[in-house]
Each structure stands twice: as C-alpha cells, then as structure tokens.
Amino acid sequence: MRLAEYTDYTLRVLMYCADRRDQRVTIGEMAEHHGLSKNHLMKVVNDLAGQGLLETTRGRGGGVRLLKEPGDIRIGDVVRASESDFRLVECFDESTSACTLSSNCRLKHLFGTALQAYFDTLDGATLADLAAASPAPGWVKAPSSRPLPIVRPRHRLVRRSA
Amino acid sequence: MRLAEYTDYTLRVLMYCADRRDQRVTIGEMAEHHGLSKNHLMKVVNDLAGQGLLETTRGRGGGVRLLKEPGDIRIGDVVRASESDFRLVECFDESTSACTLSSNCRLKHLFGTALQAYFDTLDGATLADLAAASPAPGWVKAPSSRPLPIVRPRHRLVRRSA
Numbered sequence: 001m002r003l004a005e006y007t008d009y010t011l012r013v014l015m016y017c018a019d020r021r022d023q024r025v026t027i028g029e030m031a032e033h034h035g036l037s038k039n040h041l042m043k044v045v046n047d048l049a050g051q052g053l054l055e056t057t058r059g060r061g062g063g064v065r066l067l068k069e070p071g072d073i074r075i076g077d078v079v080r081a082s083e084s085d086f087r088l089v090e091c092f093d094e095s096t097s098a099c100t101l102s103s104n105c106r107l108k109h110l111f112g113t114a115l116q117a118y119f120d121t122l123d124g125a126t127l128a129d130l131a132a133a134s135p136a137p138g139w140v141k142a143p144s145s146r147p148l149p150i151v152r153p154r155h156r157l158v159r160r161s162a
Numbered sequence: 163m164r165l166a167e168y169t170d171y172t173l174r175v176l177m178y179c180a181d182r183r184d185q186r187v188t189i190g191e192m193a194e195h196h197g198l199s200k201n202h203l204m205k206v207v208n209d210l211a212g213q214g215l216l217e218t219t220r221g222r223g224g225g226v227r228l229l230k231e232p233g234d235i236r237i238g239d240v241v242r243a244s245e246s247d248f249r250l251v252e253c254f255d256e257s258t259s260a261c262t263l264s265s266n267c268r269l270k271h272l273f274g275t276a277l278q279a280y281f282d283t284l285d286g287a288t289l290a291d292l293a294a295a296s297p298a299p300g301w302v303k304a305p306s307s308r309p310l311p312i313v314r315p316r317h318r319l320v321r322r323s324a
Contacts, residue, residue: 003273011269075272106292107173110237111165114283121276130268 007082009036009044011130014078017054018070018131024063051081070131076123169244171198171206173292176240179216180232180293186225213243232293238285 016030027045031038045064048054055067066073178192189207193200207226210216217229228235 015269107177110284110287110292114280117279117283118276121279122272125272130272 003079004083006044007079009034009040010048010078010082011075013041013044013048013064014053014066014073014127015130017064017066018127021066021070024057024061024065026063030064047082053078066127070128071126073127074123075125075127075130076119078127079122080119165241166245168206169241171196171202172210172240172244173237175203175206175210175226176215176228176235176289177292179226179228180289183228183232186219186223186227188225192226209244215240232289235289236285237287237289237292238281238283240289241284242281 012034013030016033017025027038027041030036031041034041045054045056049056053066053068053073054064056062056064174196175192178195179187189200189203192198193203196203207216207218211218215228215230215235216226218224218226
C-alpha cells in the first residue's frame with residue numbers, strides 16, 4: 001500500500017514553490033535540490049500547470065510559480081488528481097475482477113470507507129499547512145487508543161505527540 | 163495507491179473460511195472458487211496458519227479451517243500483517259530517501275495521520291462483519307459533505323447509502 005512516486009514529487013514541487021512565493025523557481029533548481037531528474041519534474045510541472053496550480057514562463061527570467069494561494073490548495077485534491085490507481089482490492093476494478101463473491105461484497109464497502117477516512121484527513125490540510133514557515137497545522141490528530149500500524153523498521157511511521 | 167494483491171487474496175481466504183465454519187475447506191476448492199492459482203493460495207494459507215488464524219490438516223478429510231471466531235479477527239490487523247510497504251511518501255523510508263526537505267517535514271506527519279485514519283476504519287471491522295450471513299456492519303460511515311475521491315471510471319468507488 002503505497003503512494004506513487006509521482007505524487008510524492010508533485011507534493012514536493014508544490015511545497016518548494018510555496019516556500020518561495022516571491023520568486024520564480026526553475027525546474028533545474030528543483031531537480032538539483034531534490035536530487036531528481038529534470039525530466040521527471042518537467043512532467044510534474046506540466047501537469048500542475050494544466051491543473052491551473054502553476055504558471056510556467058519560458059525564456060530568460062522565466063520559471064515556475066504558484067498560481068493559487070497555498071491556503072486554497074487542498075492536499076486531498078492534489079493526491080486525487082495525481083494518483084491513478086485506487087484499486088485497494090481487486091473488485092474495485094470491475095473490468096478485470098475475477099472475484100466470485102457477491103457483488104454486494106462488504107469488503108469493497110469497508111475499503112471504500114477507509115479510503116474516505118484517509119482523504120478526509122488529507123482534505124483537512126492545505127499546502128499552507130505544509131509550508132515551512134506556517135504555524136502548527138490543525139490536522140494533528142488526538143492520540144488514539146488504537147495501536148499504530150506495525151510496519152517494518154525501515155518504514156517506521158514517526159508520530160509527533162499532539 | 164493500492165493494496166497488494168496478496169492482501170486481497172488473504173482477505174478472500176479468510177472470508178471463504180468464515181462463511182464455511184462448519185466444514186474444512188481445501189486450497190483447491192478456494193483456488194477454483196476464486197479463479198486463482200493454488201500456489202498463490204498455499205502461501206496465503208501458510209502465512210495465516212503461522213499467524214494462528216487458520217488450522218491446516220493434511221491427508222484424507224483434511225483441509226483448512228478458521229481457528230478464531232470471525233468476530234475476534236480485526237481487518238486492520240490482517241492488513242497490517244499482510245502488507246509490507248506503507249511507504250506513502252519517499253521520506254517514510256529513511257534508508258533510501260533523497261529528500262532534502264527538513265527532517266521535520268509536515269508531509270510525513272500528514273500522511274501518517276491519514277494512514278492512521280485509514281486503519282481506524284479497518285480496526286472497526288472484524289471478519290464477522292464481512293461474512294455473508296452477518297447483520298449489517300457497524301462501520302458504515304455517516305455521509306460526509308466532502309466529495310468522494312475522483313477516480314478514473316474503471317476504478318470508480320461504489321458507495322452504499324448509509
């Protein structure tokens with residue numbers, strides 16, 4: 001269960017631009033900063049420009065800048081636009097599903113509900129909450145009595161105390 | 163963003179066994195029922211036996227049966243044990259992350275919180291809730307004012323009215 005790298009890069013491009021709102025940044029500079037290929041970032045920037053989130057200007061003095069206020073860019077919307085595969089269980093994809101369980105299978109509904117809870121959290125945050133200089137975000141969740149997911153050590157989740 | 167097929171099969175094996183608690187089922191029968199390879203299901207069954215969820219008996223009259231009450235098997239626990247990759251953004255994996263943003267990056271925290279919300283939903287359901295003959299599950303979420311994720315048509319989420 002993982003987010004596509006493409007989404008990861010998309011978020012980092014937006015955060016980089018949000019932290020430098022008073023200037024145009026270049027793809028080369030972002031590629032160097034993040035240690036990523038320019039080609040990868042070019043596709044990300046083009047897609048974000050197509051969504052109306054970035055403005056790109058060519059030529060000398062050109063570059064990339066945010067077109068919207070960071071506070072108006074919901075992280076949930078960014079992830080929805082970037083991710084192409086929400087197939088959490090096979091039957092989500094009805095065109096290829098070989099599942100012979102009932103079409104009213106509750107598995108599908110349960111994972112749909114869980115996905116909604118996931119996006120409810122992401123919808124509660126904007127790019128402004130992620131920017132370096134912003135105040136503490138409001139989406140810090142109250143400590144739960146439920147245990148954190150057990151993940152292998154190299155994927156350990158770090159949870160800040162609320 | 164997708165769940166591993168392995169987790170999908172794991173859940174289907176458990177559901178199949180839960181719906182036939184009064185009998186031993188065979189891997190061959192489950193493979194045929196789901197249209198999956200026996201080899202795949204053998205690995206799933208062995209892992210579930212190792213976790214103490216299934217009992218396997220060899221020989222004539224042998225087969226597979228649930229060792230725990232379906233109501234005692236939390237779906238969240240099954241998914242945690244089955245999924246190996248919770249790397250939702252690159253920096254979750256500190257051993258390979260090339261991210262040069264602050265180590266206190268809020269992206270990481272936001273996705274950790276979203277993942278927790280996802281598991282909170284799965285922890286609210288047990289195998290009994292997914293079984294065919296059980297009463298309506300308690301994890302039906304109240305309709306939210308937030309839009310559902312925009313997914314490509316063949317991955318459309320179907321949301322049952324609460």
